Amino acid sequence: MGVSGAADPDSFFTGMVVMTAPIDPGGLSPEQARALFRGGLRVPTAGWCAGWTQANLIAVPRDHAYDLLLFAQRNPKPCPVLDVTEPGETSASLFSGDLRTDLPGYVVYERGEPVAEVPDVTRHWCDDLVAFLIGCSFTFEDALREAGVPVRHIEQDRNVPMYRTNRRCRPAGSFRGPLVVSMRPVPAGLVADAVRVTSRYPSVHGAPVHVGDPVALGIDDLDRPDFGEPVDVRAGEVPVFWACGVTPQAAVMASRPSLAIGHLPGHMAVTDARDARYVVP
Template identity: 65%
Template sequence: MTAEGVPAPPDASRLTAGEARALFRRGIVAPSAGWADGYTQANLLIVPADLAYDVLLFAQRNPKACPVLDVLDAGQVTGRLLPDGDIRTDAARYVVYCDGVPVERPTDLLEVWQEDLVTFIIGCSFTFESALRAGGIPIAHIDQGVNVPMFRTDRRCRPAGSLAGPLVVSMRPVSPDRIADAVRITSRYPAVHGAPVHVGDPAALGIADLGSPDFGDPVDLPRGTVPVFWACGVTPQAAVMESRPGLAIGHAPGHMLVTDARDSDYLVP
């Protein structure tokens, strides 16, 4: 059972994207890694129209962390990536920011929705996790049943207008003999963060403690593995927290929008 009392499906990986969104619409709350295998998951950033240009420019200047898959016009609640869905209800969970401070983590946005809100749907590294697992590379957070660990780094993104902030990364431990394979597999998904930004010593990214992620949950690092870090779509939310716009909405980290796109749509030869 979830905190909201809605039963979790016995095998979420076998759901279609529409079935997954329907469960989240009902109020189920769970990290979405491993759900709806083969369907592309996405990060969200939703802002008033007067901030949308800055977000678009921020994404253009920082494409590794903010690969935009689609943008919904002001007030629009559905689109080609969720043709039967509703952006206000269909993500696994949301975060509402006021002046950069997270003030609410609702399961829907019906009470806070405004007709001037523009939605950015941003690529997510969950997209290439199926390919990693198919290649025989375990995913620790899925195997351990927790949310992926995410960390603020000391690397600065290129600012854009009113937005500035640090690069956020997600971490997955990988056996040293499989690191080259992990790089090769994920580099074929440039629209969803692509190859890692760093392998090895977390201190080189300004990360002091892998056991204390800024977002998500810590994972147990299997013996002999090396931490591998990918750019993360929570980066725009870190910029919101630093830049403090009046209103912004994101997905709760690790609780994504499951889209009708297929992971294979973003695979390059």
């Protein structure tokens, strides 16, 4: 599933080279993964490059960058900033690849409307774009699995389900919008473990923002995520919701800057930083 409201994503990917995902994507280095994405592989990145931090991408013109930085500072749970580029730069201190080509999918926005889902944004990139790398909850998924907590979207080979909520982020300058969350079903007896494990990763969303009834977040149907794909919630499991780095894209859609470029939700930037960098004792 693409960004809600976007045109049929297949229409944007015609002419791509069809590639097959590797048998063991978790064993790849960031450089190897980025080479595959640059070559045309389009796939969600949960479970890829074990031990290496993944990040959300959002890039806006320089005139909007301060407002976006302030929005992130005021909403650190969904928008933990890991890195920010200078205007026009196409790499970052945490990402030695090319931000225009080395992710498996991008969304281009014009005045808040998603106008294209593409594998390469070179022709859309402007000299005044400032790129933000925002922490991603994929970073703590290996730790969850090591603790015995299932990660259903990896088990089912699906994109993580993400939902707009009825919670409003604190506005900043021209930016406003709803909190977006990702959801993972957790056996009731392991919820405390999931909270404990993820609370040690405050720079990549940290502990959940909600456990239990999705209606409390304004989510009517878990089988109809706004981004990503639905996953099975089995008997005895509780839906657990984490703040999500797609929140800046929801803010772009609500705030309508002239141009913005984001990652295709679930199709992340694989950085050169280690997950261990973001763990607190």
